[in-house]
Amino acid sequence: MNRQPGLSVRLKLTLSYAGLVMVAGVLLIAAVMVAFRLIPPDGVVITVRYSYYEGILRKFLPASGVMLALLLIFGLVGGWILAGRMLAPLSLLTNATRLAATGSLSHRIQLPGRNDEFRELADSFDAMLAQLEAHVAEQRRFAANASHELRTPLAITQTMLDVARKDPNSSTGDLVDRLHAVNARAIDLTEALLLLSRTDQGSFTREAVDLSLVAEEAAETLLPLAEEHDVLLETSGDVAFTVGSRALLLQLTTNLLHNAIVHNLRTGGIVQVEAAEWAEAVVLTVENTGEPVTPELLSTLTEPFQRGAERLRSDHGGVGLGLAIVKRITQVHNGTLSLMARPDGGLRVTVELPRGELGAHAIGKSK
Template sequence: MKLLTIRGRLTLIYGGLFLLAGVVLLAVTYVLVDQRMPQPFGVKVSDLPKVAATSPKPGNGQNIETLRALVEEVQDEAKRNALESLLTQGGIALIVVSAVAIAFGWLLAGRALQPLQQVTDTARRIAGADTAGRGLHERIALVGPRDEVRELADTFDQMLERLDRSFDGQRRFVANASHELRTPLALNRALVELAVTRPDAPEETRRLGESLLAVNERHERLIDGLLTLADSENELTERTAVDLAEVCAHVIDQAGKQAPDLPVHRSLAPAPANGDPVLLERLTFNLVENALRHNLTADGWVEVRTGLVGDRPTLMVTNTGPVIAGYDIETMFQPFRRLSRERVAGTRGFGLGLSIVRAVARAHGGTVEAYPRPGGGLVVTVTLPAA
């Protein structure tokens, strides 16, 4: 059985109180009318012998009992009619008052719960934010008397303030740390390149330099991914017109050089969108690069599609590859999380590719959906808001 809401309970309480008060009032009125209702005709039953004794007509003494019974019957009938009328009309009035009381209680309960509804709406908007930490800048800012509800709203605002500072500080730390790490990595790369390009450098030094350059490049890619992830979790301040078809064509030409023997089928229909061109290019590059990197089957292929679904620009990347379980899909979108076979096989990657894809899509107000392709591989669809 579905439980009543708080507003429904308060309405029943208000209506029940009015109904109880009406029943008590009707009962008291009934008792008072029953006890104090005057005798009809202005003659009391106890005065009938005196009336008969002073009457000049003969035979009145003999009719005292008959007259007494007649008067008592008339009195009882009048009293019964009056009480029945009181109960009937009082019951109708009680029903009308109860209906009015329930309606009044519904309005009064809604008025009393309006501050709580404001708290709920704010919490729902924050909980529905695309990215963790986004939307924490909102505040309830409840106005009114300083009662329990106002205290609850102020406490909720203080909690949001602390969470907002915490998430903002975390993003700034990641961005600042990434920027600071770029300088020593660039310096290391320059020194190693200088050492391996010297004419008198021995072969062992050259091989060691090539290994160090590969490690350095890997670290630079990690730092670049962290910076992109931190930037994509911020609100977009500027948006420009971007065609996903043009972005995909450029990315396919660049990423296709990593696997020249792997065919990349393209079906690029116009898909105009509004957003950050750099972030959208990184989103597309990560999807295509992942599709090429994890395509470990013979006769594999990659397909890239763009177009409008309804009026929303859509990008779909499909690739062949190993069979992926449905419960592993969400794991692939978490930062620094990779499938167990990737760690065992030593596939190069940091587990940031799809995390950046989701973060960039959410920063643009879009969504990312992925599901295993029948026969192996993955299908990833990115949908952005209409331009």
């Protein structure tokens, strides 16, 4: 925004301080003059009061003028110094803001001293810079990973087409099947990226959602996949209402179940899904058998494109965004996500979501 040049805040404070000192001086001089006028010294008769007052004025007014000039100089110099000291933290804030505007987010003000309004502002600015730096770093990491992941199916497609073009005797049907599989993977990845972007925006309609019904719907949808992998899918729990997007919460539950089915034992695996309601929260728990999960692997499972290579099966491996999407959906619903490795192998994933007033109202209607 283009603005007209104006006085600096320091100069305004200086003039205000000097003006206040001058007003106080003028009022003091006026009070002394009134006192001399109304209360003449003893022995002075009324008839000569005014001549006495005029003599006092001739002596007092020049001295008052000198005093006012000194007060003005003192007010200007003192006000300038005091304003500079008071506004010194603002210069640090301004420099930090200019550095941030150039893209440098690593700078911190770290204003010393006891807590006051300026230090609260500086601390809030430092916290904002830290969040922005972490967010930008995460976005850059995500963009790099997404570019790599999207480039992979395109490179595979290009290679298969080059081979088929050089070999006219190759099977067209086999090429079509392989291209179809690669294209399906690219579509799944793109849809996952779009869903993750939608959750980042947080633009969705909130309504009362029963997690127990969402869990049943997700389990019914993935039942064929569970049977294909020889996994027993068990659901349990009571009515558990929360407030949020039913579509996103269904996606969250579906991702958790899909992950639990795919990363399971090769035969005789079990997946248990439970929805529960606490005093101020609702909890969705998905627990599955499987191979042991190391602490190092557990800490990376919610990061984008981390598929858990130690547990990955050759089919239905996903695009590495399942738990990352679960984490983001949980965050935009003001919930918490926790992953715990089971002692005998597999994972226990817990999603805790707030139980809002709308959820309680919906429960009352459902009874």
